[in-house]
Amino acid sequence: MLHELLMALLGYTGDLIVDRREENHLLSDQTPISDECTFTLAPDISFIDPSDRQLIEKIIALGFYYRELDRFTCKSRNLSWIRSSTAYLNAKPLGNVSDVSKVEKPSVYRRALANGIVEVLSIYRSAVLHIEQLLLSETKPILATVTQGLNKFFTILPPLYELILKIERDDIRGGQLLNLLYKRCHCGVPELQTCMQRLLWHAHQVMYNQLASWMVYGILQDQHGEFFIRRQEDREVENSSSNSDISDKLARMSTNDASLSDWHLGFHPYWDMLPEYIPMHVAESILFAGKAVRVLRNPSPSFQSGDTVNPQIPKSFQKIHGLAGRFHFQREPLINSGMGEDLLPQNESDKIEAMLLDLKESSEFHKRSFECAVDSIQAIAASRLWQLVVVRADLNGHLKALKDYFLLAKGDFFQCFLEESRQLMRLPPRQSTAEADLMVPFQLAALKTIGEEDKYFSKVSLRMPSYGITVRPSPLDVSRANTSADGSSGASSEMSLDGWDGLALEYSVDWPLHLFFTQEVLSKYLRVFQYLLRLKRTQMELEKLWASVMHQYHRDFAKRKKDRAKSPTAQQKSQRSRPMWRVREHMAFLIRNLQFYIQVDVIESQWNILQTHIQDSHDFTELVGFHQEYLLALISQTFLDIGSVSRILDSIMKLCLQFCWNLENQDHCSNTVELEHIAEEFNKKSNSLYTILRSSRLAGSQRAPFLRRFLLRLNLNSFFEATARGVLNVVRPRPSLPVLNQQ
Numbered sequence: 001m002l003h004e005l006l007m008a009l010l011g012y013t014g015d016l017i018v019d020r021r022e023e024n025h026l027l028s029d030q031t032p033i034s035d036e037c038t039f040t041l042a043p044d045i046s047f048i049d050p051s052d053r054q055l056i057e058k059i060i061a062l063g064f065y066y067r068e069l070d071r072f073t074c075k076s077r078n079l080s081w082i083r084s085s086t087a088y089l090n091a092k093p094l095g096n097v098s099d100v101s102k103v104e105k106p107s108v109y110r111r112a113l114a115n116g117i118v119e120v121l122s123i124y125r126s127a128v129l130h131i132e133q134l135l136l137s138e139t140k141p142i143l144a145t146v147t148q149g150l151n152k153f154f155t156i157l158p159p160l161y162e163l164i165l166k167i168e169r170d171d172i173r174g175g176q177l178l179n180l181l182y183k184r185c186h187c188g189v190p191e192l193q194t195c196m197q198r199l200l201w202h203a204h205q206v207m208y209n210q211l212a213s214w215m216v217y218g219i220l221q222d223q224h225g226e227f228f229i230r231r232q233e234d235r236e237v238e239n240s241s242s243n244s245d246i247s248d249k250l251a252r253m254s255t256n257d258a259s260l261s262d263w264h265l266g267f268h269p270y271w272d273m274l275p276e277y278i279p280m281h282v283a284e285s286i287l288f289a290g291k292a293v294r295v296l297r298n299p300s301p302s303f304q305s306g307d308t309v310n311p312q313i314p315k316s317f318q319k320i321h322g323l324a325g326r327f328h329f330q331r332e333p334l335i336n337s338g339m340g341e342d343l344l345p346q347n348e349s350d351k352i353e354a355m356l357l358d359l360k361e362s363s364e365f366h367k368r369s370f371e372c373a374v375d376s377i378q379a380i381a382a383s384r385l386w387q388l389v390v391v392r393a394d395l396n397g398h399l400k401a402l403k404d405y406f407l408l409a410k411g412d413f414f415q416c417f418l419e420e421s422r423q424l425m426r427l428p429p430r431q432s433t434a435e436a437d438l439m440v441p442f443q444l445a446a447l448k449t450i451g452e453e454d455k456y457f458s459k460v461s462l463r464m465p466s467y468g469i470t471v472r473p474s475p476l477d478v479s480r481a482n483t484s485a486d487g488s489s490g491a492s493s494e495m496s497l498d499g500w501d502g503l504a505l506e507y508s509v510d511w512p513l514h515l516f517f518t519q520e521v522l523s524k525y526l527r528v529f530q531y532l533l534r535l536k537r538t539q540m541e542l543e544k545l546w547a548s549v550m551h552q553y554h555r556d557f558a559k560r561k562k563d564r565a566k567s568p569t570a571q572q573k574s575q576r577s578r579p580m581w582r583v584r585e586h587m588a589f590l591i592r593n594l595q596f597y598i599q600v601d602v603i604e605s606q607w608n609i610l611q612t613h614i615q616d617s618h619d620f621t622e623l624v625g626f627h628q629e630y631l632l633a634l635i636s637q638t639f640l641d642i643g644s645v646s647r648i649l650d651s652i653m654k655l656c657l658q659f660c661w662n663l664e665n666q667d668h669c670s671n672t673v674e675l676e677h678i679a680e681e682f683n684k685k686s687n688s689l690y691t692i693l694r695s696s697r698l699a700g701s702q703r704a705p706f707l708r709r710f711l712l713r714l715n716l717n718s719f720f721e722a723t724a725r726g727v728l729n730v731v732r733p734r735p736s737l738p739v740l741n742q743q
Helices: 002-009 050-077 081-091 097-102 108-137 142-149 157-170 174-184 190-217 232-238 243-252 255-266 280-297 337-343 346-361 367-392 395-406 411-420 434-449 475-485 491-500 519-563 568-616 620-637 643-663 669-693 707-714 719-724 736-742
Strands: 017-019 039-041 229-231 267-269 460-463 504-507
Touching (some): 002 050, 002 108, 002 142, 050 108, 108 157, 108 174, 157 174, 157 190, 190 346, 255 267, 255 280, 346 367, 367 395, 367 620, 395 568, 411 434, 411 519, 434 460, 504 519, 519 568, 519 643, 568 620, 568 669, 643 669, 669 719
Antiparallel strands (some): 017 039, 229 267, 460 504
16 A cells, blocks of 8 residues: 555555546646546445545645646657647648647747756655655654655645646646746745745756847847747738748848838737846837847948948957857858858957856846846846947038038028029929939939039939829819919919928938938938928028019119109009018018027027937937937927918918919919918918917927017017007008009
């Protein structure tokens, strides 16, 4: 009976102690774990007292737990899952649902947990062996001796059995398994707590290996989707995308495109596998650090570290180091590894590796220590990335170029360009040749104003929407199109308003600046550029109108002086035009002040703030945040994010252009009426603009700190405030206009 009991404690049943499940079928590796104890005394045993029977039933339950735990460890540590994973990957793209369901997904975290359980079971087997030796050497009560020798396992094996039962039932793996173990560590039984902490330590070894692979080498070692960072194509595979389509798509990418995709879309947090004791911001820091190391270790072949725009980096700084890791994982070949190790020096890699090794070798997981280590690694990666982007790639020079061309800081260039293209823009753009038509004045303006020392102009290119990229007309344009069909004058110029508004600039971004100048960032620059170009174009048309009128006036004056006669028609024409010149002056006054406010109060002040941040910061993530604040300030302080204000400003600019182009045809009676209508609309829009801007919601807020200066310049003589109350002093002598027209 002694050996029957001891063998049952090691999971082997016989005639005295039987397994109810073995009566029906033999157990195999694929047999699921039973949800209840199936070890029991044989029913035909009658010589055992009921009290002893109850005690034996309690003791042999440990044997059942041992056997189920041993089956779990054998199954999890069986390396045949390598073949099964290959079968899983082969079955999934073919859509063989039955084959996929038959193949079990492997898990390195379960294997690590199984290694920890093996340690516990080995201690249990030693205890059983010690009991056997003790009972054979001395005459002692069997049941009492067995109960005393295995007492601590009554508190350890049942929770372990419940643990693996939950893992098998819910298919728990990866970060979810870490989370489960972390929760089980919080208990009031010291022996069980020590056991769970040891199991968590084993599982953490896998996580630290993955962290080292990711944060030291930029390699994602996660073949089975258990890490809380994933590749984009992994998600696409889950969405039933075929592996061949993904590989074809990646093959079509250039090196720069692949690098750009890696940074912005290549990797993402997988929150389902993130343990609850690791905060989201820490996971995002880990994601950033790995992506940064990946960029630093895999530079673009076109990027020459010794021949960048910034020449003060000595070539002696370029050293090739070998990185010997103490973590065990597969390494990938690196592109330009010498340059990559130059961008991430050996001592920095060693520092990151040492911090992860300290965490890995600690017997307990300390959340504060883990977060501090991640923050330190993230700071190292951000600093090296800052060195690459800001110093080597000359970020400030490119920011200055974007300010020059997208924010119209090179006013002489755009003034020359608009003058050269003025006659072209008076006509509607031709969709097929509009871009080519604009290239001539664009290049002429560059020859006249851009010097050879400007090395960034070559990165700027002009674009016009084609048939594939349509410009949506405003409701005003639809009405204009309808009037043009009726034969009204000025139709062609009116139709060109929104067509040329689609004029765009593109900026060629090289590696590694694509990390900083994303498509979202460039689209914000483009939005501000199109707004500023419309504003400058409007201002130029108003100035050109005044210049042409003054030129005509001096010619007429010289002619009258020569003839020594006063023409009543000329006097009437001059008297009739005076109200319109007041309107033009009010338009020019508003546009000039708006331009000054945007260029000086907004752009220059925000540029100076950004320059201060660039000089003080040595962290790439901080720099990205400062640049985002810079762009948001530009958009908010120019009111592009307020629909009502931006629509009014667009309407004012369109009215100004209509006014200029219609005034040139003032000999027509219909134009005089239309000019009067434009003047009234302008007064309404400008007064509405002033009323909205001086409201406490805008003028009293911090979103536009220099708005009060703009309002002060607008309302210097209280004109806007007076007209906003309804006192319109611009075009009021209506009765005189029809009389003059009839003559």
